[in-house]
Amino acid sequence: MVRDLYMFSRGEKALVVWFSILYKTNMGAEAKINSALGEMEVKIRFAYLDNTEPDGQGKYVLFTEIEEETQVDMINKRLLAIDGIIDVESGISRNRMIHSVDFPLNFLGERALITRSKTFVDILKIIREHVIQPDGLLLLSGLKGGRGAAKYVRNIMPVDMKNCMAVLRELFLASGWGKLEVDFDKESCSGKVVVRDSFIADAYGPSDLPVCGYMSGFIAGYMTEMMRYTFQVREVSCKSMGNAVCEHVVSPAPDGVKPEHIMKEEIQ
Structure with a gap:
């Protein structure tokens, strides 16, 4: 890249x-x-x-x-x-x-293509204005993207539980998405991912609600594919709301939920 x-x-x-x-x-x-x-x-x-x-x-x-x-x-x-x-x-x-x-x-x-972050965010805003349950749609889109990225990375380099989050950090930085700080406990499979200078939040402007749901989905899809364990991720604070950073909470998916249940292309 x-x-x-x-x-x-x-x-x-x-x-x-x-x-x-x-x-x-x-x-x-x-x-x-x-x-x-x-x-x-x-x-x-x-x-x-x-x-x-x-x-x-x-x-x-x-x-x-x-x-x-x-x-x-x-x-x-x-x-x-x-x-x-x-x-x-x-x-x-x-x-x-x-x-x-x-x-x-x-x-x-x-x-791939190069586009301004504002163009991407304009699409997100149109979805929010005209689609029922837009946050769910953006989350599912992110899940699919994160899963695909993980599959590709795993095919070209050795990745495991020890370095997969470091790889994600480098992907975010290299692609201009933001700077990641990861605090994740492998025993409980929970933690948080902080995104500094999120391209979505910076371009979105002021909002009463978090706006980086696509990133939450991407992180969840990536971690689920890499770690072979189903995760759910939700954004609890966002720069667009006036916070200093965007914070995404990572937790295990409810019992019985498997990766295929949350991946859009496999929903029946």
């Missing part, structure tokens, strides 16, 4: 160029790429590595500024000559914009 996908270059005469380099991860290609770029005096403005490609492949994407288009072919040829490099793609942004190279954008194994 990549942050800050859309930036602008201030150099009026510069050409913003991107390179997407596909390589074999077991041949030390990353170091060779950096060495070659240094020798060619390529100044990297922004770059990221993605090692979730299949079949032992990785992707190195970088953005730089050049003055002459002829430099692009030279850099391409030098990179392709490196042992372990499978393919190199490149392109020029003549409007001096740095954006995601790959289309469509991928996040947690699915197509």
Whole structure:
């Protein structure tokens, strides 16, 4: 996953160029790429590595500024000559914009998009105004999202009871949702999740009721899938209500309730 996908270059005469380099991860290609770029005096403005490609492949994407288009072919040829490099793609942004190279954008194994938090919150407000039992609908939507995220993460990295909440914390931070503080007791399967700077609450504005029910559902779905135990989560205080943070209480679901009973796609 990549942050800050859309930036602008201030150099009026510069050409913003991107390179997407596909390589074999077991041949030390990353170091060779950096060495070659240094020798060619390529100044990297922004770059990221993605090692979730299949079949032992990785992707190195970088953005730089050049003055002459002829430099692009030279850099391409030098990179392709490196042992372990499978393919190199490149392109020029003549409007001096740095954006995601790959289309469509991928996040947690699915197509994604970048949108303003206000746009997301506008949808939430419309649902609240026109749908019967909107909070239940938003909770179920969050449950499904959290469950899907947990499944994807578990397939690409080792996750267990010891680190699954740390992974959730990093997911929230990396995706711009908020900063998590987790206080969870494994024995009683209860606790709380505090969200600082919730993107929903910040964009929503003043409210008499908590507005981050979608996050409550996401947390519940994620924890239920990761820990193989059915959780319920509810927001008890919210920044939109004037509180400093948004607090979500985590507790075991009532006896007899299984994960499939609370996942929308499996409700009969």
